[in-house]
Amino acid sequence: MRVLLTGANGFIGSHILDRLVESGSDVAILLRRTGDTRFIEAHLPRVDVRYGSLDSTESLREAFRDAEVIIHCAGKTKAVRKKEYYAVNAEGARRVVEACNALSDSVAQLILISSLAVSGPGSVESPAREDAPPRPVSTYGKSKMLGEQYVRRQSRVPYTILRPSAVYGPRDRDFYLAFRMARRKLLPLIGGGRQALSLIYAADVAEGVLRSIGNSASHGKTYHLAHPVPWTQRALLAKMAEAMGTRPLRFAVPAAVLYPACLLRDLWSRVTGRPSILTLEKVPEYRAPGWVCATDRAAEDLGFVAGTSLDEGIKLTLKWYTEQRWL
Numbered sequence: 001m002r003v004l005l006t007g008a009n010g011f012i013g014s015h016i017l018d019r020l021v022e023s024g025s026d027v028a029i030l031l032r033r034t035g036d037t038r039f040i041e042a043h044l045p046r047v048d049v050r051y052g053s054l055d056s057t058e059s060l061r062e063a064f065r066d067a068e069v070i071i072h073c074a075g076k077t078k079a080v081r082k083k084e085y086y087a088v089n090a091e092g093a094r095r096v097v098e099a100c101n102a103l104s105d106s107v108a109q110l111i112l113i114s115s116l117a118v119s120g121p122g123s124v125e126s127p128a129r130e131d132a133p134p135r136p137v138s139t140y141g142k143s144k145m146l147g148e149q150y151v152r153r154q155s156r157v158p159y160t161i162l163r164p165s166a167v168y169g170p171r172d173r174d175f176y177l178a179f180r181m182a183r184r185k186l187l188p189l190i191g192g193g194r195q196a197l198s199l200i201y202a203a204d205v206a207e208g209v210l211r212s213i214g215n216s217a218s219h220g221k222t223y224h225l226a227h228p229v230p231w232t233q234r235a236l237l238a239k240m241a242e243a244m245g246t247r248p249l250r251f252a253v254p255a256a257v258l259y260p261a262c263l264l265r266d267l268w269s270r271v272t273g274r275p276s277i278l279t280l281e282k283v284p285e286y287r288a289p290g291w292v293c294a295t296d297r298a299a300e301d302l303g304f305v306a307g308t309s310l311d312e313g314i315k316l317t318l319k320w321y322t323e324q325r326w327l
């Protein structure tokens, strides 16, 4: 079965590619000519590279030729301007659907990598559920929601929507910032660190994606992908520090500090053109009471339960950062 993966050179896409190659699948990937391929260099001789962009339906149609399964992982998680989220996550998904529809004789399944940001916040007592109306609180979440809507309303190809929770692991640059703070013996706690989080190790996301391929029970459905055990932000950061053998100074970041800090960072992003996760746009996500989601549906339909514990995931991630001299 020929699988085409978009976003293959990014953080999550590179883990999906690792797993596809390991499973012996016949793989093609969509890359932009400007894409940084350092994480997937070893696979390039073995996969069929097709150049194109989410900005052009024509290039997608050309790239998707002869593929039976399209895994659409490309997306924008950080942006300098709001319209960039919509251009990539919403309009990009719309073009992917158009290309799949044009090739509906050969494409048997479209798998969309969406996000828990679409479901919206959830707590340990009341976790977010896939069937509840979406309640995104950020522009990122709203743009991913629109991408899902295009798939649900317009796809003539059977589809599966996967919503990973916050993803960490080797090659990630977002949780990396927390590791770096812990190395510097500083642990900032937003809202006292009480926010409860569903998390998932990147290789487990890839496993969830593999379980969806060719699984007709998943057609037309949406699944959270997350480890079943949530952690508070405080416990997560403490585990990172423990794994690094540091005893950092914990300090609370009140909203009165968070807003101006994000505003300043946004101004700097506009000057440099480099987006950051520290942005006003994401403050509602940081201030939500929790990001906990139910995971039972993926267990029932896909037979998928994320298997990497937080301790193990942190250990493996730290090992990678150390080997790559990121830390």
Ligand SMILES: NC(=O)c1ccc[n+]([C@@H]2O[C@H](COP(=O)([O-])OP(=O)(O)OC[C@H]3O[C@@H](n4cnc5c(N)ncnc54)[C@H](OP(=O)(O)O)[C@@H]3O)[C@@H](O)[C@H]2O)c1
Pocket (backbone or CB within 6 Å): 006, 007, 008, 009, 010, 011, 012, 013, 031, 032, 034, 035, 036, 052, 053, 054, 055, 073, 074, 075, 076, 077, 088, 092, 113, 114, 115, 116, 144, 163, 164, 165, 166, 167, 168
């Ligand atoms: N990271 C998380 O915690 C998380 C959680 C839930 C869901 N997700 C979703 O997972 C997906 C991957 O996220 P990530 O964290 O791996 O992001 P990432 O590392 O920034 O990778 C993004 C990928 O999308 C590609 N891309 C962006 N714009 C494109 C365009 N116009 N045309 C073609 N390709 C384009 C990038 O290619 P270039 O290298 O050429 O820019 C890159 O391969 C996204 O859909 C995101 O919404 C992420």
